[in-house]
Amino acid sequence: MNVQHQNLWTGRVRSAPRSASTHWVLTCAPVTMVTSCDRTSAPVCVTIPDREPIKLCGGLSPGLMETNSSTVKLDYHTDDKGQSRGWSLDYRTQRVQCPVPGRVANGRVTPVLTEYFYRDYLHVRCDQGYKLMMEGEEIQSFFTMCVSSGRWHLSLPECHIIDCGEPEPLLNGAVTVLSGFQNQYRSVVQYHCNQPFYSPLGGVNVTFRCDADRQWRSTHDVISSPTCLPVCGQPTKLISGYQRIIGGSNAPHKTIPWQVMLSVGSGRGGGMVIADRWILTAAHVLVANGATVPPEDVRIYMGHNDVKTLKDTPVNxxxxxxxxxxxxxxxxxxxxxxxxxxxxxPITFDSSVMPLCLPAEGATYDTGVMGLVSGFGITINRGREVLTNRLKYVQLPVVDQETCSSSLSSIRRTRSDVPNLTENMFCAGVPEGSKDSCQGDSGSAFTLRENGRFYAAGIVSWGIECGKRGTYGVYTRVSNYLPWINNTIQNN
Structure with a gap:
């Protein structure tokens, strides 16, 4: 309160808080508003901000005067005789009060009080899984203050449920919503692979939940991200009977989906799919005059059993x-x-193209076990050797290593062009001949089947003539090269 006077004889002012949150309620004397006052009733001028000054004089109180202001100015003037009897003033203050705030759905308003006054603060926090929103925009935090007008300086925000966005797409798989709506908090989705060509890592379809940190989290303790692994060695169709390559029957479509035909220069070879970007074959197919051929000279075909159809879809x-x-x-x-x-x-696998499994460490090559050999190599047609236009297959037994070595030794007595048999090779065939792989089949797979899966036991490598009595086909023993295969794939 500001009191200005001249020759102030008497007056009474009770102290008041200096807080700007107060407003004044005054009781004054005199009471009569006049344009002039006698000597016994000097005028008092009351000035309230933003209002016209009020001049008071007389002997009675004007009653309560509510100022709604934190400051009031009083001017009290007397004449030079000092005959005025003065004035008295009683006042009281009242804090500005703001309304009790409403509720915020899915959120909390703090502190919770029965009354809120000037300069009180309110904070709003959303429940877990919800975010603060004001005027369509997300905000990180919120508070509002009770101002002198008796209002909150900001209106309360809203709490909207968060969303985690679209789940990551799954290569060679898909995602299904199990519960929730529009990828919102606590929504649950499940990833599943395109079976039977792919299977989920860990053997189970993994579920993910939208968490409060807006991340999709796996509900599986071990698997942190969904992955679809190719299914190997399990064609969707099986060959019911086995014939020989030379003069044998055509392989039904989709029964040997790992088979690859290679065209290198003017020659033909084979290979097998073992991963979505990897083909396993024989080294001699890719080497000419002691040097590796350029990759652009190799044409790769897969997915069909007919050569003419194959050549429509080369792979590089x-x-x-x-x-x-x-x-x-x-x-x-x-x-x-x-x-x-x-x-x-990379290849996307389906019933026409599927990978062949690699052998397990320590895989055995027991004598007499039957394996399947396939290829687009030479076959016999009306007594003539010709390159086949259809994929052929034959079932051959593994031959005892000593028996095979002895047969080669016998041939070596009359020929000098017989390669050596090493522990990195094995033989397959029948002593009477007529069943064998041949030129053009090199690089193709000799497969064995275990627990319902075919695996690459051998690679067609070399032989003495084709299907001749007393001779056998020789194959690279794949199990001896697992470290090299795995390291080459991992490092490239």
């Missing part, structure tokens, strides 16, 4: 990897006859 290799131990300048040393080709684009 980006790089070739010959086993470093393969040295065969005179075509008499087929040791380490194994190679890998990396494709420039």
């Amino acid at each position: 290799a980006s790089s070739l990897y010959i086993h470093p131990g393969y040295k065969n300048p005179d075509l008499l040393n087929y040791n380490n006859d194994i190679a890998l080709m990396k494709l420039d684009q």
Whole structure:
């Protein structure tokens, strides 16, 4: 309160808080508003901000005067005789009060009080899984203050449920919503793979939940991200009977989906799909005159059993990897006859193209066990050797290593062009001949089946003639090269 006076004889002012949150309620004397006052009743001028000054004089109180202001100015004037009897004033203050705020759905308003006054603060926090929103925009925090007008300086925000956005798409799979709406908090989705060509990592379809941090979290303790792994060695159709390649029957479509036909220069070879970007074949198919052929000279075909149809959809290799131990300048040393080709684009597997499994560590090659060999190589047609236009297959037994070595020794007595048999090779065939792989089949797979899955036990490598009595086909023993295969794939 500001009191200004001249010759102030008497007056009474009770102290008041200096807080700007107060307003004044005054009781004054005199009471009569006049334009002039006698000597016994000097005028008092009351000035309230933003109002016209009020002049008071007389002997009676004017009653309550509510100022709604934190400051009031009083001017009291007397004449030079000092005959005025003065004035008295009583006042009281009242804090500005704001309305009790309403509720915020899915949120909390704090502090919770019965009354809110000037300069009180309110904070709003959303429940877990909800976000603060004002005028369509998300805000990180919110508070509002009770101002002198008796209002909150900001209206309360809203709490909207969060969403985690679209779940990541799954390569070779899809996602299904199990519960929730529009990917909102606590929504649950499940990833599943395109079976039977892909299976989920860990063998289970993984579910993910939208968490409060706006991330999709796996409900599985071990699997943190969904992954679809190719299913290997399980064609959607099986061959019911087995014939021979030379003069044998055509392979039904989709029964040998890992089969690859290679065209290298003017020659033909085979291979097998073992991963979405990797083909396994024989090293000698990709080596000419002691050097690896350029990748662009290799044309790769897969997905069909008919050569004419195959050639409509070639696949390109980006790089070739010959086993470093393969040295065969005179075509008499087929040791380490194994190679890998990396494709420039990954394959999406279906019933026409599926990978072949690799053998387990320590896989055995028991004598007499029957394996399946396939290829687009030479076959017999009306007594003539011709390149087939259809994929052929034959079932052959694994031959005892000593028996195979003895047969080669017998042939070596009359021929000098017989390669050596090593522990990195095995033989397959029948002593009476007529069943064998042949030229053009090189690089194709000799497969064994275990627990319902076919795996690459061998690679067609070399032989003495084709289907001749007393001779056997020789195959690269794939199980001996698992470290090299895995390291090459992982490092490239």
